[in-house]
Amino acid sequence: MTIDDIHEQILKKQSFLSVGLDVDLNKIPPHLLQTEDPIFEFCKAIIDATHDLAVAYKPNTAFFEAYGLKGWHALEKTIAYLNEKHPEVFTIADAKRGDIGNTSAMYAKAFLEDMNFDSITVAPYMGKDSVEPFLAVHDKFTILLALTSNEGAFDFQTKKTGDAELYKTVLETSKTWKNSQNLMYVVGATKAEYFKEIRKIIPHNFILVPGVGAQGGSLEEVCKYGINNKVGLLVNSSRAIIYASTGEDFAEKAREEAIKVQQQMADLLLDSQISRIVI
Amino acid sequence: MTIDDIHEQILKKQSFLSVGLDVDLNKIPPHLLQTEDPIFEFCKAIIDATHDLAVAYKPNTAFFEAYGLKGWHALEKTIAYLNEKHPEVFTIADAKRGDIGNTSAMYAKAFLEDMNFDSITVAPYMGKDSVEPFLAVHDKFTILLALTSNEGAFDFQTKKTGDAELYKTVLETSKTWKNSQNLMYVVGATKAEYFKEIRKIIPHNFILVPGVGAQGGSLEEVCKYGINNKVGLLVNSSRAIIYASTGEDFAEKAREEAIKVQQQMADLLLDSQISRIVI
Structure with missing residues (x-):
């Protein structure tokens, strides 16, 4: 998928919403617990x-890993379902x-190649050689944590x-890495006032924005x-949408919340x- | 497990060796590929x-995740095997x-509770509330990346x-977190000259040391x-031990390498x- 594909989709849907799939079996509608794969059924319905x-x-991998083998299987089914039924997203x-490096390459294989996600979030602490194996995957994006x-x-x-805050150093430094055109960044909505400065450093990259809704951004x-x-934003909402109701109407209520956003x-x-x- | 348990084991075995299980199907002995679960069979033999x-x-989770469901299953079997057969390690x-926070809590559940690992490595970039959910798990350790x-x-x-390098700020700051007595740290062997300064900041914590052997420390x-x-070191070796031979004698050769260390x-x-x- 390319930046232009994402931009086209944003214009078509008039939306830059990302829905976070943080599936907690204690929060999903109880009637789903009777199904063979409640995690996948919940994701599919949403x-x-x-x-x-x-x-x-x-999909937030922690919430799948927390259910062991079953959770991992549900993650594989969820991404396969997205890729098959909704290849545009x-x-x-x-x-x-x-x-x-060799370990990041294994993670890149798991998520970007085998499961065929379009992107993966990555922590910057270990620097260049920990991120470049993700960036090396063609037509995929690496979403680097900047300001959470x-x-x-x-x-x-x-x-x-030195002169700049660490997250700015991360932004600046990452621009020098190989295949840096495949970078996106995480910047929290709770820190909206920082966006002005951030856009000076990375005017063109997409930013994934968590923290709207439950976290108050x-x-x-x-x-x-x-x-x-190119709009350049993907604003994520998880709990406010997916847990809008815990009744049998959960999918309908999730839709209502998504419509509002x-x-x-x-x-x-x-x-x-x-x-x-005007400008 | 407590620090004293680890110390006792070190004195008994006269060793502070950690063996890294980075299982790459392209590197393990080919005859194992005929078995039903080559990843687990390899780990078990080692x-x-x-x-x-x-x-x-x-076990390096990336190398298990790279094989999807089968890999995840092999990871569960490997930790179960360790806990059952060798509860002292x-x-x-x-x-x-x-x-x-709520996501780290899910990871803590997956690794420290359900799979019952004694510890997990954690990246510090997201700060206090991203690490404390791991620290909250009783009798377990959180191994924070400091200097890789x-x-x-x-x-x-x-x-x-400010006055100190980021990794020192990480060390200093983490000492103020709740249940910081459950912290260990990752410091690479390739940066041995830094240990002197590091020990001034964290005199008592265990340090997990990668980078001896293949990486040249x-x-x-x-x-x-x-x-x-309390010795306070766990020095890890992965490739030099587990890939000492790719023949049918791989376990024997791994033992020979482990004996040397x-x-x-x-x-x-x-x-x-x-x-x-003397002092």
């Missing part, structure tokens, strides 16, 4: 109910991996390294500073087009 | 041949995880954050600066005891 409103799905393995949405982001990410603020000429996004896209024309 | 020489085993899930053995370690880890140098009064370690333990007495 995808079926929202695929015309979302441009990306982001952008798929994100939210795995936050990163290790020495949690409180702990202030422990190290915003610490000054503002969609409007993020768009104000984050949108670029999509409509806000359509308005913001319109505003940004107007402001571009 | 464990059986070395368990009296090693105090820890470190310290087990390390080399997973390098780390995410926002790869070249990319110089991209961010050694960048100055010196065991003697590491010991010189890294040993503390163990004997070096026994000598270094003796030296360090003598130097302690």
Whole structure:
């Protein structure tokens, strides 16, 4: 998948919504627990109910791994289902991996080749040779953690390294890596005021934005500073959509929540087009 | 498992060797590929041949995930085998995880509770609330990346954050986290000269040391600066031991390599005891 494919989909759906699939068996509708594969059935129902409103799905690998073999099987089924039924959507393995070169190559194989995700989230701490094996995979994206949405982001990410904060050093440094055109970045919506500076460093890359909704970030603020000429944003919502109801109507309620977000996004896209024309 | 249990095992075996299980089907003896579960059979044979020489085993999760469901199943079988047959050894899930709180809690459940590893490696980039869910698990250890053995370690880890390099800031900061007594750290053997400074910051914690052998670090140098009064080191070797031979004698050759390392370690333990007495 290319940046242009993603952009085209955003314009068509008037949405830059990513739906996070954080499947917790304690939170899904109880009637699904009777099925043979509750995790997959839940994901499938959410995808079926929202695929015309979302441009990306982001299974969070932790929530699958937490259920061992069954969870891993459900992850494989979920990505296979997305690739078969909805090949137009952008798929994100939210795995936050990163290790020495030969190990990162194994993770890249698992997620980008064998499971055929379009992208994977990667932690930057181990530097260049821990990220380049992901970047080497053709037509795939590596989504590097820059400034995350949690409180702990202030422990190290915003610490000054020389003149710039660590997350800015990560952004700048990563631009020098091989196949850096395949980079996207994670920047939390809870830190919307940082987007202005960030866009100066990475004007063209897509940014995956967690933290809208349950974590309290503002969609409007993020768009104000984050949108670029290809839109350049994938804003993720997990709990607010997928756990909108725990009744048998969960998929319908998830759709209602996704519609709300999509409509806000359509308005913001319109505003940004107007402001571009005005400028 | 407690620090004292690990220390006791080190004294008994006169070894602080961790054997890394990085199972690559392209590198294991071809005759194993005929078995139903080559990954597990390989791990089992290596464990059986070395368990009296090693105090820890470190399955690298990437190498299991790379084989999908079968790989995940082999990982579950390997840790179950270790826990059942060799409960005295310290087990390390080399997973390098780390995410926002509720996600890290899921990873902690998967590795420390369900699979019952004694420890897991964790990346520090996302800060306190991404690590504390691991630290909260009773009688388990969280092995935080500090200064890794790869070249990319110089991209961010050694960048100055104020007065100290980032890895020192990670060490200092992590000491303030809840249940920090459950912390161990990764420090690469390729950076042995850093151990002196590191031991000033974390005199008591165990350090997991990759990078001896294939990556070129010196065991003697590491010991010189890294040993503390509970030894405090787990030095890992993966490829040099597990791929000592690709013939039918692979387990025997792995044992021979492990004996070499163990004997070096026994000598270094003796030296360090003598130097302690002399001091």
